[in-house]
Amino acid sequence: MHHLLDPSSPLDERLAALGQPPWRAKAVRRWLFGGRAASFDDMTDLPRALRTALEGEFRIWTTTIVTHSRADDGTEKLLLALHDGQRIECVLLRDQERRTVCISSQVGCAMGCVFCASGIDGVVRNLTTGEILEQLARLARLLPPHERISHVVVMGMGEPLANLDRLLPALAVAQDPEGFGISQRRITISTVGLPQGIDRLAAENPGYHLAVSLHAANDDLRTRLVPVNKAIGLEAVIDAADRYWEASGRRLTFEYVLLGGINDSAGDARELVRLLGRRAVLVNVIPYNAVAGLPWQEPSAASRDRFIDLLRASGMNVQVRRRKGARIDAACGQLRRITPPAPAASPPA
Numbered sequence: 364m365h366h367l368l369d370p371s372s373p374l375d376e377r378l379a380a381l382g383q384p385p386w387r388a389k390a391v392r393r394w395l396f397g398g399r400a401a402s403f404d405d406m407t408d409l410p411r412a413l414r415t416a417l418e419g420e421f422r423i424w425t426t427t428i429v430t431h432s433r434a435d436d437g438t439e440k441l442l443l444a445l446h447d448g449q450r451i452e453c454v455l456l457r458d459q460e461r462r463t464v465c466i467s468s469q470v471g472c473a474m475g476c477v478f479c480a481s482g483i484d485g486v487v488r489n490l491t492t493g494e495i496l497e498q499l500a501r502l503a504r505l506l507p508p509h510e511r512i513s514h515v516v517v518m519g520m521g522e523p524l525a526n527l528d529r530l531l532p533a534l535a536v537a538q539d540p541e542g543f544g545i546s547q548r549r550i551t552i553s554t555v556g557l558p559q560g561i562d563r564l565a566a567e568n569p570g571y572h573l574a575v576s577l578h579a580a581n582d583d584l585r586t587r588l589v590p591v592n593k594a595i596g597l598e599a600v601i602d603a604a605d606r607y608w609e610a611s612g613r614r615l616t617f618e619y620v621l622l623g624g625i626n627d628s629a630g631d632a633r634e635l636v637r638l639l640g641r642r643a644v645l646v647n648v649i650p651y652n653a654v655a656g657l658p659w660q661e662p663s664a665a666s667r668d669r670f671i672d673l674l675r676a677s678g679m680n681v682q683v684r685r686r687k688g689a690r691i692d693a694a695c696g697q698l699r700r701i702t703p704p705a706p707a708a709s710p711p712a
């Protein structure tokens with residue numbers, strides 16, 4: 364069985380072999396992405412015999428929804444079981460007109476950032492292109508017919524630049540007007556800062572918005588918080604980010620998780636200002652979201668405000684990420700491939 368959502372699946376070839384006209388593949392894709400068909404039966408303008416034939420050769424879904432949680436702020440989270448029993452999460456965020464989906468790129472994560480739930484058990488495997496797209500398709504179906512996904516952030520589980528081979532074809536479909544039709548500048552890839560991956564992206568496809576997770580402005584602290592920094596070092600991360608900026612011409616984002624008493628002092632803010640210098644960047648400050656079992660503290664309101672004020676006073680663009688979906692553990696850093704208690708239940712809306 365082929366996965367219909369996988370761009371490499373032989374839909375065009377099979378339709379041709381079944382004697383179908385060339386435009387038929389386009390019609391199927393329109394049902395899939397625009398019409399959000401959940402089954403071949405939903406594709407009502409396809410001849411019945413063709414629907415049955417396709418059903419025997421292609422499957423639309425390789426995942427099942429284990430839980431679907433909804434928070435009061437409009438955030439929805441899906442816990443998906445993959446064909447091999449592994450689990451991933453993806454999130455739909457509503458913010459005024461925006462309909463942003465946050466998707467995962469790997470099962471677990473190998474980066475080991477000490478404040479993040481996703482890496483607690485390490486990485487199990489990369490997601491396939493089809494599995495990455497299936498998150499978009501599943502989340503799109505949560506929207507009413509007149510609404511569309513407007514933004515994609517690859518900020519769920521995993522390190523996207525460690526799985527570029529499968530991510531890039533998925534994002535190509537996300538942008539394709541005959542796919543999900545989401546403009547490329549509304550697609551953000553967030554990375555722990557892997558210079559080789561950043562350079563590859565700059566060479567192949569610098570149109571995506573890149574967000575680099577910094578979290579500290581000196582190597583000692585960054586290595587403590589982001590263990591992969593030990594082998595990379597801040598200078599190499601910043602240099603790669605600069606090269607991406609040159610290739611893309613778009614403003615970069617640096618993310619900075621604010622951990623109370625760890626990286627939120629006035630000195631930390633000044634060090635960050637010095638590190639980023641005169642670069643035209645956006646600093647996205649993310650107050651720590653509590654992860655059960657981890658010892659970190661949220662920053663106090665006073666230290667958070669002082670941190671932000673010091674950055675702004677230096678002329679920096681700063682955005683504070685508002686917490687969304689915290690009650691359903693859908694906020695940044697809270698996604699984890701948990702095994703839910705059996706039997707899996709869907710909480711009521």
Ligand code: SAH
Binds near residue numbers: 480576654697
């Ligand atoms: N691997 C990518 C995507 C991670 S998720 C990366 O490292 O960028 C997106 C952002 O959420 C990252 O900046 C990540 O460091 C941050 N994050 C992780 N755990 C968090 C937590 N508990 N609270 C707030 N932000 C967190």
